[in-house]
Amino acid sequence: MQYIDNILFLILIVVGFGLFFKSLKELTRNVNLGKDIDRSDNKNERWAVMGRVALGQGKMVKRPVAGILHILVYLGFIIVNLELAEIFVDGLFGTHRFLAGVLGLGFYNVFTAVLEVMAFLVAVSIAIFFIRRNIIHIRRLNMKELLGWPKNDANWILVIEFSLMMAFFLMNSSDFVLMTREGDVKGYFPFSQSLFGVFNGFGDTTLHILEKGAWWFHIIGVFFFMNYLYYSKHLHIIFAFPNTWFANLQKKGKFNNLDSVTKEIKLMMDPNADPYAAAPADADPNAVPDKFGANDVFDLNKVQLLNAYSCTECGRCTAVCPANITGKKLSPRRIMMATRDRLEEVGKNINKNGKFVDDGKKLLDDYISREELWACTTCNACVEACPVLIDPLSIIFEMRRFMVMEQSSAPQELNLMMTNIENNAAPWQYNQADRLNWANEN
Ligand code: SF4
């Protein structure tokens, strides 16, 4: 029987990790559908940003309640899952609390006590998160883009995490009573021990079933959680790390001008300008991009696609977006969610056909409307607010660039201004030569 347990556990590990790495491969392939972008500069700064923002959760505490609760869940979850090391060894080799022998009983008591305290804090934080979402109805967590799957996804994760913590306490409580009866207690369990009176009423067989059941529930739950990430916004617990590393380190507000356009403008402003000066030495001065801007995920760069997978759907961006606050249709969170939805659809298309087969859809219009895109003031507030350094504005900007440069379909007011710039090198409707006419007025 013991060997059957060990073999089942081994199968669980192989299947759990196998599926997880398959999903990871698919996600990487999807991100690589984007265009190349060079973010290999300032490596030291990038490591520091990742350490501060992803590992240290530096931006989370700007909203202290949610931030502190999130840090507790994050830290607690990591610490409680240190227990996994012990579960793996016990599961594979049939040992019982093998770390007690490695650490010595004194250290092991401290270790198990810390795990229990952290598990308790995680459970309380999760309960508060659930209440904020479903009872207090915090506005940014109950907006219309979250209806349906996103809301269920968030709640499911809370339920899974809470259940894992309960299984942990159940395992410790029943095991503690069994160890006490055998006179061989390993570990100190401040919360589980307090339930001694309840569990001591059960017979040995029931306790063994409870302990083993909770043990299996915990480990199966962890593998389930790991594989569920692929479908969930909780993918950010992995992707936040590369996402912050590859973040845009330039000052906000600095846009990526196109060399070909810059050259044209320079020539327009100064007919004597050298047409080769604006381009890099080895570049073809007349080269133009295949397409200006983006109307589908293939036109976005890899970091923008990584952004889409890293979005936590927290809504901090939307909560500070002036367009959204003033009742416009735009929500930067929805921009990221729609980009991910489209990317996932493209990924499924590739899975099915071996390569992407045109499905007649595009990110622009089918997922993100023009009304949303033109509502943006390009203020960067969403970028500033994002706790994992996502840049929704860069996607909005590329899609607007497509509409303007490929389709000439900007709103009337903008078209007029751009025509004036093109003809008069100024946004007004009169010739440059007439600029100083106002000075002639009496
Ligand atoms: S940049 Fe655009 S999307 Fe972002 S907060 Fe400002 S208006 Fe909203």
Ligand code: SF4
């Ligand atoms: S883009 Fe950033 S701030 Fe906005 S919902 Fe996603 S993670 Fe939150």
